[in-house]
Amino acid sequence: MSPSSLKFGTSGLRGLVVDLEGEPTRLWVGRFLRHLEARGQTGDRTLLVGRDLRSSSPRISTDVIEAARRLGWQAIDGGALPTPALALESLRRAVPAVMVTGSHIPDDRNGLKFYRPDGEIEKADEAAILEITDPFGDAERQAGPAPVADDTLTERYVARYTAFFKPAALNGARIGVYQHSTVARDVLVDVLKRLGASVEPLGRSDAFLPVDTEAHRPEDVAALRAWGSSGRFDAIVSADGDADRPLVADETGSILRGDILGLLTAQYLGLTTVVTPVTSSSAMEKAPFLRSVRRTRVGSPFVIAGMTDALADGEEVIGFEANGGVLLGSPVERDGRHIEALQTRDALLPILSLLAYGRERSLPVSRLVADLKPGAAASDRLAEVDMVAARRFIAQLETDAAYRDRVLAFEGGVEALDTADGVRMTTGNGSTVHYRPSGNAPELRCYVEAASPEHAVALLAAGLDAARRELQALAR
Structure with missing residues (x-):
């Protein structure tokens, strides 16, 4: 099962809350745990669970815990805490973790971040997780024990920094x-x-x-x-x-x-x-x-x-x-x-x-x-864009030099191109404009560098306006 709004991006799995909470979350977490079992990375079959403060996160955390129990795992509920605090504890205990968070995206969306006992999952893990279709259906298992709450995870994260920085480091x-x-x-x-x-x-x-x-x-x-x-x-x-x-x-x-x-x-x-x-x-x-x-x-x-x-x-x-x-x-x-x-x-x-x-x-x-002497740079995004049109926009910028020059005609056209991630263009005026579709939200990001802060602000506005016009035309 893979609802259309749910997909892996640069920061884990994200999508609309209505597509995530309930059985979808249980299936995704079940896939993750079965993947760890196949890799022999189960630790002591304990799963750490944390969440952010968005309205749907407590409900989705309950779904995460239920998935662990269905596969016979012990869930440790860390409550609301920073993602790096959960990751730190995962490494300390050498057990996997799931963080329920949508990071900065709106409250009608949420997500899951997965951690192996040795750190964040990699792109190869994502591919393997996607291949698992029915994590609960192949064998009966004894249900895992009731979840255990642990509110000490954040304090160990805090201690990491109070031990490194001098006690009076910020006096005054x-x-x-x-x-x-x-x-x-x-x-x-x-x-x-x-x-x-x-x-x-x-x-x-x-x-x-x-x-x-x-x-x-x-x-x-x-x-x-x-x-x-x-x-x-x-x-x-x-x-x-x-x-x-x-x-x-x-x-x-x-x-x-x-x-x-x-x-x-x-x-x-x-x-x-x-x-x-x-x-x-x-x-x-x-x-x-x-x-x-x-x-x-x-x-x-x-x-x-x-x-x-x-x-x-x-x-x-x-x-x-x-x-x-x-x-x-x-x-x-x-x-x-x-x-x-x-x-x-x-x-x-x-x-x-x-x-x-x-x-x-x-x-x-x-x-x-x-x-x-960092120079001048700026960035922003177009939100709620048609991602099909956004991908067409990027593809045309990559392949069509005349199109690139027309889109950035206000900055002297395009002199050089980098397509490592999106399209980064060096203009005839020596500035850069970089367009990149978000990996986990319907957004098109725009990053610019220019000779002065004022030029960067103006270039960003012009770059966003140009992208907006092209997306509207490509979506027709």
């Missing part, structure tokens, strides 16, 4: 926490206070808000600007729904690009190899403290594969995406303190690294960014 820092509906809203306040910061919670919401750390909602941009203009904060921090992607604004309320936040994290930690998708800006190659930059397709499975290759070559590695999610590929020793690798996206490490770096250098966040 004034930090706003945009809480909205991220599952890390209380975790962020707790950790920042433990490290010495003065913290003010902001914008807590009882309803789920689809806060995206890459294509920012206008209302989020406006709120961060207003809080920043008050002069009360050295930075304002937040995360997406499941807290594997950070959102950081500087002392003025200006939002940091996710790839620049990742680059500053690499600098603070002293890691010299970056693995990042093609959507991250060319600031990576310009950073003097890096020895190597390895580019991948978009999605944590591809970043993890790139990190695995870099580690095999003996490099000290960090991975991150343009949306800000940081994956720690190598263990780090700093100031006599140690942190283990965690090869899944995490919001907390980059937030704390940036803030600690600023306190250490006695510099505002905006100055840390300016010192990188």
